[in-house]
Every structure is written in structure tokens, then in C-alpha cells.
Amino acid sequence: MIDEINLAVWRLDLNHQVIELNRAGRQFFGLSDADPIDAEPIAGIDWRSAIHPEDREQAQAALLASTESLDEVACDVRARATAQGAYRWFRFGARARRRDLAHLGWTCFARNIHDVFLERASLQQSDRLLRVTLGVSNMGSWRLDKGAARVDIDEFLRDFWQLPATESSPLLSAVIERVHPSDRERFKRASERAWKSGILDGLFRLLYADGSVRWQRTVGVLTNDSASRHPVMIGVTADVTDRQEVRQELRLSSQRLKVALGISKVVLYTMDRELRFTWLHSAEGNLDHMIGKRDDEIRENPAQAQALMAFKREVLETGVGGQRSFVLDVDGEALHLDSSIEPLYDEDGQLQGLAGAVFNVTKRRRAEIALREANQRKDDFLAVLSHELRNPLAPIRTALALMREFDTPETRQRALPIVERQVRQMSRLIDDLLDISRLTNGRLSLHREPVDMTELLRYIGSARAMVLQSQEQHVEVSLPERALVIEGDRGRIGQVLANLFNNASKFTPRGGRVWLDAQADGSDLVIRVRDNGIGIAADQLERIFEKFAQLPRDEGMTDAGLGIGLHLARELVTMHGGSIVARSEGLGKGSEFIVRLPLIERDAVPAVTESRQAPPPSALSVLVVDDNPDITETMTLLLQAWGYRTLSASDGAAGLALVKAQQPDVVLLDIGMPRMDGYELARQIRALPGGKAVSLIAVSGWGQPADLARSREAGINEHLLKPVDPTRLREALERCALA
Numbered sequence: 001m002i003d004e005i006n007l008a009v010w011r012l013d014l015n016h017q018v019i020e021l022n023r024a025g026r027q028f029f030g031l032s033d034a035d036p037i038d039a040e041p042i043a044g045i046d047w048r049s050a051i052h053p054e055d056r057e058q059a060q061a062a063l064l065a066s067t068e069s070l071d072e073v074a075c076d077v078r079a080r081a082t083a084q085g086a087y088r089w090f091r092f093g094a095r096a097r098r099r100d101l102a103h104l105g106w107t108c109f110a111r112n113i114h115d116v117f118l119e120r121a122s123l124q125q126s127d128r129l130l131r132v133t134l135g136v137s138n139m140g141s142w143r144l145d146k147g148a149a150r151v152d153i154d155e156f157l158r159d160f161w162q163l164p165a166t167e168s169s170p171l172l173s174a175v176i177e178r179v180h181p182s183d184r185e186r187f188k189r190a191s192e193r194a195w196k197s198g199i200l201d202g203l204f205r206l207l208y209a210d211g212s213v214r215w216q217r218t219v220g221v222l223t224n225d226s227a228s229r230h231p232v233m234i235g236v237t238a239d240v241t242d243r244q245e246v247r248q249e250l251r252l253s254s255q256r257l258k259v260a261l262g263i264s265k266v267v268l269y270t271m272d273r274e275l276r277f278t279w280l281h282s283a284e285g286n287l288d289h290m291i292g293k294r295d296d297e298i299r300e301n302p303a304q305a306q307a308l309m310a311f312k313r314e315v316l317e318t319g320v321g322g323q324r325s326f327v328l329d330v331d332g333e334a335l336h337l338d339s340s341i342e343p344l345y346d347e348d349g350q351l352q353g354l355a356g357a358v359f360n361v362t363k364r365r366r367a368e369i370a371l372r373e374a375n376q377r378k379d380d381f382l383a384v385l386s387h388e389l390r391n392p393l394a395p396i397r398t399a400l401a402l403m404r405e406f407d408t409p410e411t412r413q414r415a416l417p418i419v420e421r422q423v424r425q426m427s428r429l430i431d432d433l434l435d436i437s438r439l440t441n442g443r444l445s446l447h448r449e450p451v452d453m454t455e456l457l458r459y460i461g462s463a464r465a466m467v468l469q470s471q472e473q474h475v476e477v478s479l480p481e482r483a484l485v486i487e488g489d490r491g492r493i494g495q496v497l498a499n500l501f502n503n504a505s506k507f508t509p510r511g512g513r514v515w516l517d518a519q520a521d522g523s524d525l526v527i528r529v530r531d532n533g534i535g536i537a538a539d540q541l542e543r544i545f546e547k548f549a550q551l552p553r554d555e556g557m558t559d560a561g562l563g564i565g566l567h568l569a570r571e572l573v574t575m576h577g578g579s580i581v582a583r584s585e586g587l588g589k590g591s592e593f594i595v596r597l598p599l600i601e602r603d604a605v606p607a608v609t610e611s612r613q614a615p616p617p618s619a620l621s622v623l624v625v626d627d628n629p630d631i632t633e634t635m636t637l638l639l640q641a642w643g644y645r646t647l648s649a650s651d652g653a654a655g656l657a658l659v660k661a662q663q664p665d666v667v668l669l670d671i672g673m674p675r676m677d678g679y680e681l682a683r684q685i686r687a688l689p690g691g692k693a694v695s696l697i698a699v700s701g702w703g704q705p706a707d708l709a710r711s712r713e714a715g716i717n718e719h720l721l722k723p724v725d726p727t728r729l730r731e732a733l734e735r736c737a738l739a
Contacts, residue, residue, distance in 0.1 A: 067106075074094075091110070139237065142234070143233070145232050151175060160237070267281065311324050315341045323338065430723075453527075460494060465477070475515075501516075531591060534588060623647040623648070635668065652675065655681055666694070669696065678700065686714075696717050698720065707719070717736065
């Protein structure tokens with residue numbers, strides 16, 4: 001019976017001697033059927049001889065262990081049937097033989113498991129390799145039987161899911177609890193679908209106890225257990241937190257880049273080696289129509305296209321990128337562009353074409369150009385200002401020298417009008433500069449009242465006609481008979497008209513003509529000042545109203561002025577709700593300035609009340625207070641010439657002492673004096689007994705609205721600007737006498 005078993009079997013006695021073996025056993029020990037075998041024991045057989053020396057101790061231990069067991073004890077060992085044969089794997093087993101509980105020996109067997117062992121070893125090696133791979137990849141494996149409450153996981157997932165170290169098969173509910181609450185329902189639905197579709201693939205967040213968040217990618221497939229054929233889901237879960245954070249940063253970077261490109265209005269593009277566009281991006285519109293085309297096929301100006309392509313060819317040929325600035329005509333507009341180009345290579349380092357960026361810097365360049373022009377205008381203005389200030393000073397100085405050398409009535413009669421005209425010219429120049437400053441700072445105010453423009457224009461036309469006749473120029477005035485009334489500042493409107501007349505006279509040669517006419521046009525008053533002078537080029541008609549604007553010198557102008565008169569005129573007219581434009585048919589054909597102002601409905605201009613007769617000057621005493629001795633002396637001499645009784649002081653403290661001692665009727669005081677300025681002097685005079693009866697007139701170079709307001713707050717009655725017009729000073733003194 002034992003020979004029929006296809007398994008090497010042999011029996012041992014208590015001395016570990018072989019006493020019986022079957023045919024397969026003979027083959028296991030390398031015996032042939034012809035070899036003699038003694039009955040007991042079988043001579044020459046050492047059952048351990050066939051076993052690999054390194055495995056004999058393990059086999060002997062299994063044999064002895066079976067003595068204490070009712071079952072067989074087995075182990076895997078290497079053995080070979082012949083001395084020259086190769087070792088193969090066998091399953092060695094032993095069971096104790098007993099009779100009436102008495103130990104008689106052992107029954108041993110050896111089953112050839114070599115192929116199975118190698119397959120199992122290969123699987124174990126693959127499993128170890130898989131585990132190493134998963135560990136390096138921040139990845140772990142899991143297995144879940146359908147309907148099971150627990151999931152088998154490896155060490156990586158136990159740590160990743162922060163499960164207890166003893167949990168190799170945690171509850172599925174414990175794993176689900178680790179999923180972020182916001183992703184938990186989605187995770188459950190994905191798991192349920194996987195049992196139907198056979199595939200699980202999802203990206204979910206984990207929420208740790210400390211509040212930190214990790215990202216996991218879980219992939220699984222549905223299969224059947226090889227033994228039970230029961231459905232089972234096997235898969236892997238990877239920690240993809242770093243990758244998700246990189247993706248999130250890339251998304252944010254992409255969004256920031258998109259916003260930046262939109263704000264900067266940059267155009268990005270790529271081109272092939274034939275300089276044809278292959279891709280374009282623009283925040284301002286779709287440029288797909290340019291794909292596949294070259295610059296010379298789409299640009300309006302061929303010369304501009306060739307210059308741009310030459311730059312691109314240079315980058316292609318040298319492989320060195322660069323930046324250039326270009327002006328391109330696009331839809332009839334000249335655009336200033338900054339172009340940056342770099343060579344474009346593939347992964348093998350082969351030149352494929354170009355990558356470029358184009359920045360529209362038109363606004364910046366125009367601003368730079370405007371700034372340079374403004375800077376130039378400023379320099380021109382300062383040069384002209386120096387000239388304009390020297391011009392009046394020259395005849396004044398000459399006139400004074402004449403009167404010093406030849407102090408005769410005839411000399412004074414001829415020199416004094418010259419000085420007066422030049423002083424008026426300088427005063428007008430300074431007033432215009434102050435008005436420009438007030439306009440710039442928003443401090444120019446208007447004293448609005450009904451103004452009969454017919455009467456004002458008639459007065460100005462008559463006054464200017466006398467001036468122009470002295471220059472051999474003729475004035476023609478055409479005005480309506482009825483009153484044309486506006487609401488405005490009479491002085492400022494007169495200033496506008498004076499500027500227009502001055503310009504007409506300045507740019508009209510001797511013997512030329514100037515026309516002034518006015519008429520109602522609906523609800524507007526239209527005033528025209530026209531001349532037959534040198535005219536204005538068409539491209540300068542609007543520019544002449546800019547601050548400090550100077551017309552080109554080659555247009556025949558020898559005295560262009562400061563370039564502020566027309567700017568000031570336009571601003572003043574605009575403040576009155578009107579407009580002013582210039583017209584000219586060209587150089588040498590004269591010019592025309594048209595002013596429009598809104599009319600108001602008035603039956604008549606308010607009647608002027610009859611004025612009282614002022615007392616004679618000798619009835620008033622006037623105190624002059626100024627820290628400039630030349631001003632004090634000349635003002636005192638002028639007042640004495642008019643018949644006033646005068647006193648003088650060189651500072652505020654001395655002036656206050658004279659007011660206390662002499663009690664003058666009027667005080668002419670400077671504002672910018674050291675130690676005690678004019679405001680403080682006025683306040684202290686008003687605080688004296690009888691001080692409120694004293695008339696205070698400020699004569700100062702400070703004339704901003706804030707200065708005038710401070711004068712009123714200090715109790716000053718009148719505020720005149722230096723150099724003071726003698727007529728205005730006399731009128732102010734007369735008003736004080738009547739007060």
C-alpha cells in the first residue's frame with residue numbers, strides 16, 4: 001500500500017533509523033529498485049543526508065516537535081536525490097507513531113513543492129517590490145471585501161489616515177471619518193458607484209485632528225477573490241497634497257498672470273521660423289485673424305512692417321533676444337509699442353521660432369512727449385519772462401537818467417509818460433502771472449454783477465483805439481445801440497478783452513487794422529476781435545490757448561509774449577460760462593477771436609447813485625508804514641504832492657507808536673514786515689481807543705484770496721497790490737475820506 005503513494009514516505013524507529021520506505025522514498029534517497037535493503041534497519045540510509053545541510057536542523061526540530069503533537073509537523077526544506085543532483089524545495093513532514101500511547105517512532109514524508117515555492121517566492125518578491133514602490137511614491141494599498149465592515153490596509157495608509165498602530169484592518173467607518181466633512185458624502189457616493197461600475201477613482205481631502213488638511217487620490221478596481229470568488233475591491237491611495245498645492249499655486253499664478261496681462265494690455269505671441277504668427281493672446285480683443293500671417297501681410301505701413309521683421313530676423317539669426325521700441329500705424333492711429341522677443345527652442349534645443357511680448361506704451365510716450373513739451377514751454381517762458389521784465393526796465397532806467405541829467409520841465413514832460421507806460425506794462429505782466437497761479441491752485445474768484453457789455457466794449461474800444469493809433473494801427477468798432485447785459489466780473493471781462501486787443505496789435509504790422517464788433521445771437525453775446533496781421537497756422541489754433549504756449553518763431557513774430565494771456569482769457573471766459581475760439585485762414589491772412597458769453601434778461605443796468613464830494617486832501621493825515629525806505633519815501637512824496645499831510649514809519653512797532661501819538665486818519669501799511677507784520681499792526685490799531693475810526697489800507701505784494709481774507713479778518717478796509725496804481729490809490733483814499 002505504501003508503494004502506491006506518489007509521495008516519498010519512510011518510517012523511523014526510536015533511534016532515527018529508517019526501517020521502511022516506499023518506492024518514491026527510494027527515489028528521494030537516490031536508491032534504485034536493484035539496491036539491496038536489509039530488513040531492519042535499512043542499511044546505509046541516513047534520512048537527513050538528502051536534505052540541504054542548512055535545513056537539516058530545521059527538519060530535525062520538526063521531527064522532534066511531532067513527538068509532542070497529535071498532528072504532523074512540517075517545514076519547507078531543500079533536498080536532492082543524488083549527490084550530483086540540484087537541490088529542490090520539498091515540504092518535509094513527520095508524525096509520531098504510537099501504540100497504546102507508547103511511542104514507537106515516526107512516519108515521515110517529503111512532497112516536491114519546488115515549482116510552487118518558486119512561484120510563491122516570486123510573488124513575495126513582487127509584493128516586497130510593490131510595497132517599496134508604494135512607500136517611495138507616498139502611496140499605500142488597501143483591500144475591501146464587499147459587505148465587509150473592515151478594510152485591510154498597509155502601514156503607510158495606517159499612518160496617513162492617522163489610525164492606531166495596531167489597526168491593520170480598521171473599520172470602514174473609521175476610514176470614512178477621516179475624510180473631510182465637505183468631501184465625505186461625495187466619497188460615499190463614489191464608493192457606492194464603484195461596486196456597480198467596477199472602478200473607483202477620486203480626489204478627496206483628509207481632515208486631521210489638528211485641523212490640517214491633506215489631499216488623497218484613491219483608485220480601486222473590482223475583482224473576485226481567487227479562492228472564494230467573492231467580490232473584492234483592491235486599490236491604492238496616494239498622498240497628493242504637494243501636487244495639489246502646486247496645482248493650486250499654478251491656478252493662482254495663472255489668474256494673477258491673466259489679471260496682470262489684462263491690466264497691462266500686453267500682447268503675447270509665438271512665431272515660426274518663417275515669421276508667421278502661430279499663437280496670440282490679447283486682453284483687448286481677438287487676434288486670431290493674424291494666425292499664419294507675417295507682419296508685412298497685416299501692417300498698414302510697409303516701412304514699419306519691414307523694420308519690425310528685420311528685428312525678428314536678427315533674433316532668429318543670432319539666437320539672442322532683445323527689446324526695441326516701434327511706432328506702428330493701427331486703424332489710422334500711431335501707436336507707440338515696446339517689443340520684447342526671445343528665441344523659442346524645443347525640448348531637443350532646436351530653434352523653432354520666436355516668442356514675444358508687445359506693450360502698448362502710447363499713453364506713457366505721449367505723456368513723456370507732453371512733459372518734454374511742457375518743460376520746453378517752461379524754459380521758453382522763463383526766457384521770455386526775463387526778456388519781458390528787462391524791456392520795461394530799460395526805458396524806465398533811461399528816463400530816470402534823463403531826468404537826473406537834464407531836470408527840466410520839457411524832459412520831465414517827455415520822460416514821465418514813458419515811465420508810467422512801462423510801469424503799467426510791468427504791473428499787467430505781474431497781475432497775469434498772479435492770476436495764472438490763482439487759476440492753477442483754484443483760488444481765482446469772480447465778483448459777479450450785472451455788466452452792460454455794450455457800454456464796457458465801447459469804453460475799451462475807445463481806449464484801445466488811442467493806444468493803437470500811436471502805433472499807426474486803425475481800430476473799427478461796431479456795437480449795437482441797446483444794452484447787452486451779462487452777469488460777470490467787470491474787471492475780469494475787461495482783462496480778457498484787453499488781452500485780445502493786445503494780441504491783435506502785437507501781431508499786426510504798422511498800418512494794419514483791428515476790428516471789434518458784438519451782437520446778440522439768441523441767448524448769447526458774441527464778441528469778435530479781428531485783425532489783418534500775420535495769421536495763425538491751422539495746427540496752432542488750439543495750441544495757442546495752452547499755458548506758456550509759444551508760436552514758432554519762424555512765423556514772423558518778434559515779440560511772442562509770455563504765452564499766458566490767451567490761456568488766462570480762455571479760463572476766465574469759461575468761468576463765466578462762455579467759450580472762446582480762434583480762427584484764421586492761414587499765415588499772413590489775419591486772425592479772429594470769437595467770445596461767447598450768456599446774456600441775462602435785464603430791463604436796465606442799475607443806476608449809479610450820485611456820489612458825495614470827498615473832502616480836500618489837506619483835511620486828512622496819512623501814515624505810511626513800510627520796511628522798504630524807498631517805498632516809504634516815494635509814497636510820502638506822492639501823498640504830499642496830492643496835498644495830504646503825511647507821517648512815516650519803518651516797521652510795525654514804530655507805526656503803532658505814531659498811531660497812538662498822532663492819531664492819523666488813514667494808515668497805508670505793508671503786510672510782509674519783520675517782527676510785527678501788517679495783519680498784527682492792524683489788529684493792534686483796532687484795539688486802541690478810537691482805533692476803529694482809522695481807515696486802514698494794505699499796500700502789499702501779497703494778493704492771493706487767502707491774503708485778502710486775512711486782511712478783512714484783521715480789520716483792513718482796502719487791499720491794494722504793489723506796484724499800486726496811483727489812480728486806484730487816490731480812489732481808495734477818497735473812499736476813506738467819505739467813510
